Amino acid sequence: MREQSLREQAATFGLSLEEFDSVVKILDREPNSLEAAMFGALWSEHCGYKNSRPLLRRLPTKGEQVLQGPGENAGVVDIGEGFAVAFKMESHNHPSAVEPVQGAATGVGGILRDIFAMGARPVAVLDSLRFGPLDNDRTRYLLGGVVHGISLYGNAIGVPTVGGEIVFHPCYQENPLVNVMALGYMRHEDLQSGTVGNVGNQLIYVGSKTGRDGLGGAVFASADLSETSNEDRPAVQVGDPFMEKLLLEACLEAIEKELVIGVQDMGAAGITSSVGEMAYRAGKGVDLHVNRVPRREEGMTPLEVMLSESQERMVLTAKPGKEAELIALLEKWELDATIIGEVAEHGMFRIIENGEIVGDMPVAALNEAPTYTRQGIENQEIKDKRELPFEVDIPKDLGKTLLKLLANPTIASKRPVFEQYDYQVMTNTVIVPGQADAAVLRVKGTTKGVAATTDCNPRYCQLMPKRGAMIAVAEAARNLSCVGATPLAITDNLNFGNPTRTDVYFELEQAIDGLSEACLALNTPVTGGNVSLYNQYTSEGRLVAIHPTPTVGMVGVLPDVSKRATQDLKREGDILILLGENTSELGASEYLYTEHGLELGFPPDINLEKEKAVQQTAQSLIQQGLCDTAHDCSEGGLAVALAEMAIAGNKGIKVSLKETIRPDALLFGEAQSRILLSIEKAKLERVKEVLKVPFQILGEVSGENFELSFPSGSIAFPLSEISSTFYSPLREALS
């Protein structure tokens, strides 16, 4: 039998035949298998963004608050007084689908390395998770595993998990999403770059030894999940938070002592991508001695070493003359540290094994993956779902509908999940998970606070990707405004299906345009992120793609953290005020889905100027100390938001709604740009003077019942009833 040529095996390296031919042209010869594999890894969607890069260029990335935009390990924004926040979000979707505990754990580990590679001390983690329906055994297995994995890693390394979101929907049944966001604090002067610097610099490998684990992870993450994906389990790595804690402390100490000029995490595609990117940023070449890489196993080939995704490894560029001091410091932290390479003028990524060149590729070509621009076409079925008129009956008992919504796992309390995370370690957590729309951390040594949140409503994004993405940005900013923070910037995690499908490409393009428009309007530039495509699953010949899910992670700043708001009602007699306007919109709402089993219609309209005005009003009231209680109206609408405030504060309300729009829309519609405030009576007149946006007084905090009346009826429950309805679904599912 004739042996297959390397070209015929191109697909196993993640290269198309055309891409293989380009490699031949670049090298002016056939690549060997090591080179083909390195090109394949760096040209994968995960590393090379070949399908998304032309679209990503449309995102706004500039702003005076941005100290570091896309292109480094993480984005960095200025928060004043010489302090900055480094932050980024990344997905670990496919690993978590086949091995939820380690998949999620290593997701946390990976994003934390990106943060300290920037010279920042990681201070918080948030998780944006998506699963199938909660009443399903596989979902409970995945949810339990993912939560356990995050808890294992985050708790042990000692970085608090302070927030995030969990959405349940059948489209994620086989392909859950695990998007992890991390943030860190730093001084401006400590800002690092993942660079090799100048010719002659020494590259130091530090951390865990290299094993065969995670081989081909970048390629695995850039293909559809399938029924045989479980055979890819070896592509999932095992995390060691203890090792990472040592790495974290060692790297920060090396930065503080000015022993390094470049720091880089080894993430997807391991040494190949980390050293490749560092060389590319510097515009230099590297001689990499693959035989010097510390190994966990005998007999590993250069290809296995170069593409291993073993966790908890970093590459440092030593400051010239400080090599010995740097290695001594790393060894004090009980870490393996080895010089594996040297920066060269030749511009090649040269892999050398015991003196012999086994791979030789131009750094630039490796890092400049070919890009593809496609024609997106909207799926007619989705267009129909959105645009065809629909009618639903108004339920007779709207109280029952409220209970159904509160028991909907997407809305219900996530307390049983959060309590498995150490959310207080580092003693910065001012607002704990579930207490408000965003997490708030103080910045020691200042009066400042930093707020963070993640957001995305996948149903909106499915029915109308552009508007859905705009709302994701707007709601994230609204979440921050509700704690009193001024939004600064976002990181985005674009989770989509297979981009070679015209309808998926349409969704991607539209969503990116929506993000761009909203980020520009709200002055929250994109400082980095992650693209996770191929989130679809073939089962019995049927293709199940996830809803487009452009998750937005946003950070903001509170000038004085003592002036902030949470959602729990605090005082009997407080006045409840709604900023913004109710509408009769019902499309794409959680109410339509939960009560009527429908997912159709237009997602709520959004006017970014109105949105901005409402948000700035809330920020200003809170920052002036006129308001300490705020909550945004989102899934489940006004009635659910009021119930959440009452439950959190364990205080009753008496609210009377006067509008004559249909009552299900009034109570459960998801009209945008609305924020609920609870104001002390004594401050009401001063508050009214400040209000420049439409508002109405809804009622007051009173007693121990939840009482809501509207023109055609009323709802009344003892607090204890709505409270147990809200708290029990996840408690039961996780026990």
Place this chain on the structure above:
Amino acid sequence: MNVAVIRFPGSNCDDDARYVLADILKTKVSMVWHQEHELGNVDAVVLPGGFSYGDYLRSGAMAALSPIMTDLKRFAERGGYVLGICNGFQILTEAGLLEGQLARRPQLSFICDTVTLRVENNKTAFSSDYKEGQLLRIPVAHNDGSYYADEETLRRLEQKGQIVFRYVSESGERSDSANPNGSLNHIAGIINTQGNVLGMMPHPERAAEGLLGSEDGLALFTSLLKQAKGVLA
């Protein structure tokens, strides 16, 4: 006055302890790496929370064998004050400086929450600034925090007033639902018979500022600083 905070590889509440002592209470703090052989001239020692050595073996088991522990034992024998918080408590039981064991929670999962403690004995060096029976709101964050000891030991701890903090309900009653980890006798913190070594699972260093929700842990540190000053001089 000089307090040492021991850093084991994997400690992660070391800086939180330092912050309370140095930044809030303006006390001199030295961070001591576990590979050191001598504590130096210190008045008290804190073993902070975390996951020493990753706690891949029994929690605290590896740290109890660290080089610094030899001098720590000598320090404790001479009457030096030692406070172990969370992982620090686990290390103290593993090192034999406190009786009993911290077992995995019966629920088998990590718990992060704020619980109510009752001060059972305010006549110790670690609790003199509290009132007897005072209720404290203090965070817990652990998996292996279920206090276990044999009946004989429990009886002795009770008789000699060695149980300093106990988990109780918000109204101060002993109840199983207020016990976050199934600890026997609802024990949250104990002291040795000499009264100079205290271990507790809850984190007083996380309850030292109103901004973070509670200041109830601060009096533990102020008590200690008053008592420890110059004891070994």
